[in-house]
Amino acid sequence: MGVGLRIMPAILLKLPSYKKSKKRLFDALSETYDDHCQVAPGEERHHDLFDVALQAKYEDGQPLSQTDAMANAFYPYVMNAIYTNRTNSYLLYELL
Numbered sequence: 106m107g108v109g110l111r112i113m114p115a116i117l118l119k120l121p122s123y124k125k126s127k128k129r130l131f132d133a134l135s136e137t138y139d140d141h142c143q144v145a146p147g148e149e150r151h152h153d154l155f156d157v158a159l160q161a162k163y164e165d166g167q168p169l170s171q172t173d174a175m176a177n178a179f180y181p182y183v184m185n186a187i188y189t190n191r192t193n194s195y196l197l198y199e200l201l
Contacts, residue, residue: 135171135175158177159174161174
Protein backbone atom coordinates (compact mmCIF):
# COMPACT_ATOMS: atom_id res chain seq x y z
CA MET A 106 0.00 0.00 0.00
CA GLY A 107 2.85 2.36 0.78
CA VAL A 108 4.24 1.91 -2.72
CA GLY A 109 0.87 2.79 -4.22
CA LEU A 110 0.72 5.97 -2.20
CA ARG A 111 4.27 6.95 -3.10
CA ILE A 112 3.46 6.67 -6.81
CA MET A 113 0.65 9.23 -6.52
CA PRO A 114 1.54 12.90 -6.33
CA ALA A 115 1.27 14.02 -2.69
CA ILE A 116 -1.05 16.86 -3.67
CA LEU A 117 -3.79 14.32 -4.44
CA LEU A 118 -3.90 13.35 -0.76
CA LYS A 119 -4.86 16.94 0.07
CA LEU A 120 -7.85 17.11 -2.24
CA PRO A 121 -11.20 17.63 -0.49
CA SER A 122 -12.69 14.57 -2.22
CA TYR A 123 -9.88 12.35 -0.87
CA LYS A 124 -10.16 13.79 2.63
CA LYS A 125 -13.94 13.32 2.60
CA SER A 126 -13.64 9.72 1.45
CA LYS A 127 -10.96 8.97 4.03
CA LYS A 128 -13.12 10.44 6.81
CA ARG A 129 -16.14 8.40 5.68
CA LEU A 130 -14.05 5.21 5.70
CA PHE A 131 -12.68 5.85 9.18
CA ASP A 132 -16.14 6.79 10.47
CA ALA A 133 -17.56 3.52 9.10
CA LEU A 134 -14.68 1.53 10.63
CA SER A 135 -15.16 3.24 14.00
CA GLU A 136 -18.89 2.55 13.93
CA THR A 137 -18.29 -1.11 13.09
CA TYR A 138 -15.67 -1.35 15.84
CA ASP A 139 -18.07 0.13 18.40
CA ASP A 140 -20.87 -2.22 17.28
CA HIS A 141 -18.58 -5.22 17.67
CA CYS A 142 -17.51 -4.11 21.14
CA GLN A 143 -21.15 -3.87 22.23
CA VAL A 144 -22.61 -7.00 20.61
CA ALA A 145 -20.76 -10.30 20.84
CA PRO A 146 -20.95 -12.70 17.90
CA GLY A 147 -23.78 -15.16 18.12
CA GLU A 148 -27.35 -15.18 16.92
CA GLU A 149 -27.44 -11.45 16.12
CA ARG A 150 -24.36 -11.49 13.89
CA HIS A 151 -21.67 -13.82 12.58
CA HIS A 152 -18.09 -13.99 13.83
CA ASP A 153 -15.90 -11.96 11.46
CA LEU A 154 -12.49 -10.31 11.05
CA PHE A 155 -13.32 -7.55 13.51
CA ASP A 156 -13.90 -10.17 16.20
CA VAL A 157 -10.54 -11.74 15.41
CA ALA A 158 -8.86 -8.32 15.67
CA LEU A 159 -10.62 -7.65 18.98
CA GLN A 160 -9.19 -10.90 20.38
CA ALA A 161 -5.66 -10.19 19.13
CA LYS A 162 -2.99 -9.03 21.57
CA TYR A 163 0.38 -7.33 21.40
CA GLU A 164 3.46 -9.33 22.37
CA ASP A 165 3.18 -8.03 25.93
CA GLY A 166 -0.34 -9.47 26.25
CA GLN A 167 -2.23 -6.17 26.00
CA PRO A 168 -5.21 -6.06 23.62
CA LEU A 169 -4.76 -4.13 20.38
CA SER A 170 -5.63 -0.45 20.40
CA GLN A 171 -8.75 0.60 18.53
CA THR A 172 -6.67 1.95 15.65
CA ASP A 173 -4.61 -1.24 15.33
CA ALA A 174 -7.67 -3.47 15.62
CA MET A 175 -9.48 -1.53 12.88
CA ALA A 176 -6.41 -1.65 10.63
CA ASN A 177 -5.97 -5.40 11.13
CA ALA A 178 -9.64 -6.08 10.47
CA PHE A 179 -9.72 -4.00 7.29
CA TYR A 180 -6.31 -4.93 5.86
CA PRO A 181 -7.36 -8.26 4.27
CA TYR A 182 -10.17 -6.53 2.36
CA VAL A 183 -7.78 -3.93 0.96
CA MET A 184 -5.16 -6.49 -0.01
CA ASN A 185 -7.76 -8.74 -1.60
CA ALA A 186 -9.07 -5.87 -3.69
CA ILE A 187 -5.60 -4.84 -4.83
CA TYR A 188 -3.96 -8.19 -5.53
CA THR A 189 -7.00 -10.08 -6.80
CA ASN A 190 -7.48 -7.46 -9.50
CA ARG A 191 -3.85 -7.71 -10.55
CA THR A 192 -3.92 -11.50 -10.58
CA ASN A 193 -7.13 -11.61 -12.60
CA SER A 194 -5.76 -9.06 -15.10
CA TYR A 195 -2.62 -11.14 -15.55
CA LEU A 196 -4.61 -14.36 -16.03
CA LEU A 197 -6.95 -12.72 -18.52
CA TYR A 198 -3.98 -11.31 -20.45
CA GLU A 199 -2.34 -14.74 -20.59
CA LEU A 200 -5.57 -16.41 -21.71
CA LEU A 201 -6.10 -13.90 -24.48
